[in-house]
Amino acid sequence: MGVSVGSDTAPRLPGGPAILKSARTTLAACALLSAASSLAGMAPLLVVVEVSRRILVGDTDIWPIIIVAVVALAVKQLGVFAAGVMTHLADIRVSFRVRRELLAKLSKLPLHWFSDRNSGIVKKAVEDDVAALHQLVAHSIVELSAAAVPPLVAFGYLFVLDWRMACATLLPVLAGLVAYRRAMSSAATKYPEFMDWLARLNGAAVEFVNGIAVVKAFGAPGVASRRFQDVCRAFARFFLDWARSTSVASVAAEILLSPPSILFVVAATGGLLTANGDLPLDDFIAFLVFGTVITSGWMTVLMSVHPLVTALKVYRGIRELLATPELPIPDEPVEVDPTTPGPVVRMHGVRVRYGDTIALTGIDLRLDRGTVTALVGPSGSGKSTLAKLLPRFDDPCEGSVELYGVDLRRIDPADLYRHVAFVFQDSRLLSDMSIRDNIRLSRPDADDAAVRDAADNAQILARIQRLPRGLDSVPGQDAALSAGERQRICIARAILADRPILVLDEATASADPENEARIQAALSHVARDRTVLVIAHRLNTVRNADAIVVLDGGRVAERGTHVELLANNGLYARLWRHERDTERGVSEQLEAGR
Secondary structure, three states: OOEEOHHHOOOOOOOOOOOOHHHHHHHHHHHHHHHHHHHHHOHHHHHHHHHHHHHHOOOOOOHHHHHHHHHHHHHHHHHHHHHHHHHHHHHHHHHHHHHHHHHHHHHHOOHHHHHOOOHHHHHHHHHHHHHHHHHHHHHHHHHHHHHHHHHHHHHHHHHHHOHHHHHHHHHHHHHHHHHHHHHOOOHHHHHHHHHHHHHHHHHHHHHHHHOHHHHHHOOOHHHHHHHHHHHHHHHHHHHHHHHHHHHHHHHHHHHHOOHHHHHHHHHHHHHHHHHOOOOOHHHHHHHHHHHHHHHHHHHHHHHOHHHHHHHHHHHHHHHHHHOOOOOOEEOOOOOOOOOOOOOOEEEEEEEEEEOOEEEEEEEEEEEOOOOEEEEEOOOOOOHHHHHOOOOOOOOOOEEEEEEOOEEHHHOOHHHHOOOEEEEOOOOOOOOOOOHHHHHOOOOOOOOHHHHHHHHHHOOOHHHHHOOOOHHHOOEOOOEOOOHHHHHHHHHHHHHHHOOOEEEEEOOOOOOOHHHHHHHHHHHHHHHOOOEEEEEOOOHHHHOOOOEEEEEEOOEEEEEEOHHHHHHHOOHHHHHHHHHHHHHHHHHHHHHHHO
16 A cells, blocks of 8 residues: 655645746746847947947948837837746746645645644745745846846956956946845845744734734733734834844945946046047947946846845745645545444544644544444543544544544545534634535535525524525625524534534534524434534533543543443543533522622
């Protein structure tokens, strides 16, 4: 059995071994076209020099040369336009492919990868980082090729005219490059830190917006706002300190590499040589005309460094994300047979670790056909982690999880999801889909009658029918649904999926007391003749389960029925008494307050 894992199956980006591969030919052609266009753009400068020479010798036949300059300018503009269009089209293709492959990669990563990162980091990778590639693909290559060619050609031309003057024009350029290198000396450490600060800002902004309801509810918007502002101020201090440390050298580099500096050196040196008769006047004019070309090209190159380095940084980040190990997919999947005798699900020696944290260890569990097994235990005991192993949102680092006797790692994911349905505690609806499409997410071909029946069993049909557009309503746009209503739509989705195995992560957590009993009845109806694994925080909701497994510290502390566990007088009994005492205390306080 071969299994392809991680970077071996990671999508490859379009160049660098793969990110720009699809656009490599186009970019190479655009670089050549841009270089040729920049050479054509130098023709008018040559015309100025030639016209000056002719006028100095009394030749006034200059119109043919001027026509050549006009044609050359037209050729340059057409070349620049064509190169720009081609690189931008290539950028669109690259961005589309990268985003598509990033989304495909994210869909294959284990859930703990997301729990270790905030949504701002994920958003930055998919949106901001891909957008930053625009500079690399659409601009940097053509701009650098256009900027690099003219200075080299101009220096070669001037060197042929007079090597002394050519070397003199390089003096401010060399001094400017030294100053620029000094200004950029801290870039190797500061650029990565700069990108980390951008990720922090993204994360802080997303978390502030997502938590604004809680902040307002507790009357502390100022506290949360100050925390977000603290991140902004810390970034501002970092950036300001960095700017101060490089400002003197940066300004010096810009002054030395500016056209006035070159003109000053050319005018002073050339004027002296011309006055002494060591430099012809027409050559002096050539140096005045072409001297600034040398520095203008360098300025373009240097001004492109920062966005180029940023683009290369995010490019490497995207490649690292695409190389993140995925959940392994079998090369030769085994098809499961639901008629196989024995337990439907068996976990043996399961151990789950996230970094240095051991979430589960030594887990042995079996789910028999048509039974309801409840997972209970203190907060953080590993209930959700264990439940997410069954739909294979994560894999154990040791041990195995088997479905009908076959290790989940040997089953094709599509085949697995034909047998297992999952209802999260945190209900999520897709905001770009109607309620109908949200319910039939696992069965796109289901008709409206089946959708309504599932919604009715989930106690949400009456609410949907009261909406102006009914099943066509889009959550968040046509309907402001409560957390309990969104949860019931998720339950309707699981009901419609009609899988033989159902995993419920505290599915009634967001339901109000009035509807909880009806939802429990609907789930009991759906669970009939199915194998159910349910996570419960309220023990009263699972007291009639066929088996109750008590987790504590990532281990199985007890197992049995409600009656058996109470008789054992262990952890379950203590949790049961605590729940009863809490409910009784709340009732007494409510009665006393009337």
